[in-house]
Amino acid sequence: EAQVTQNPRYLITVTGKKLTVTCSQNMNHEYMSWYRQDPGLGLRQIYYSMNVEVTDKGDVPEGYKVSRKEKRNFPLILESPSPNQTSLYFCASSFLQGYGYTFGSGTRLTVV
């Protein structure tokens, strides 16, 4: 089944403890992206990647890192999480930039 898989689905962590949210797609898509969703602010893009080793900032990249060493994986790294990064995170992939995104099921992160 074609899908985008995010892990974990839920995570509670403490301020400053480095964490990684994984994202993997099995559709051989070149384009991948991370969004966060907050009440009243909607979906905002964090980072995106056009292809392996090609990444770029979205609208809210501060406090996040990404890497794209393989086509299928696009992990989101929080080096020193803070409470304002408490949010619902979505990974997405598509064959072309912006075209028919497939989204993952989401990761609900709480930083205390």
Place this chain on the structure above:
Amino acid sequence: DAKTTQPPSMDCAEGRAANLPCNHSTISGNEYVYWYRQIHSQGPQYIIHGLKNNETNEMASLIITEDRKSSTLILPHATLRDTAVYYCIVRVESNYGGSQGNLIFGKGTKLSVKP
């Protein structure tokens, strides 16, 4: 990307057609209209997109006015499972990178399908 305007909420009776409007009066000639929906905290789901012709797929129909300043997403026979937030997005069809090719989500329309 052009901005879009959607009503914040709409109701629809189960089994009836749901017509969701979107205004994009500043759309450029090379910008497509995309529709996505998000069912309660799930990942958004692609529905349909178009440039200037009307489009139909197994999920919905997209009607774009001749001047392209507005569009309507039609769910022909709404069910309770269609209750979701529907996003209308316009973007340039770009495969060359840069933020202009990304999807920018607005606040969308919360559609409630009622029995």
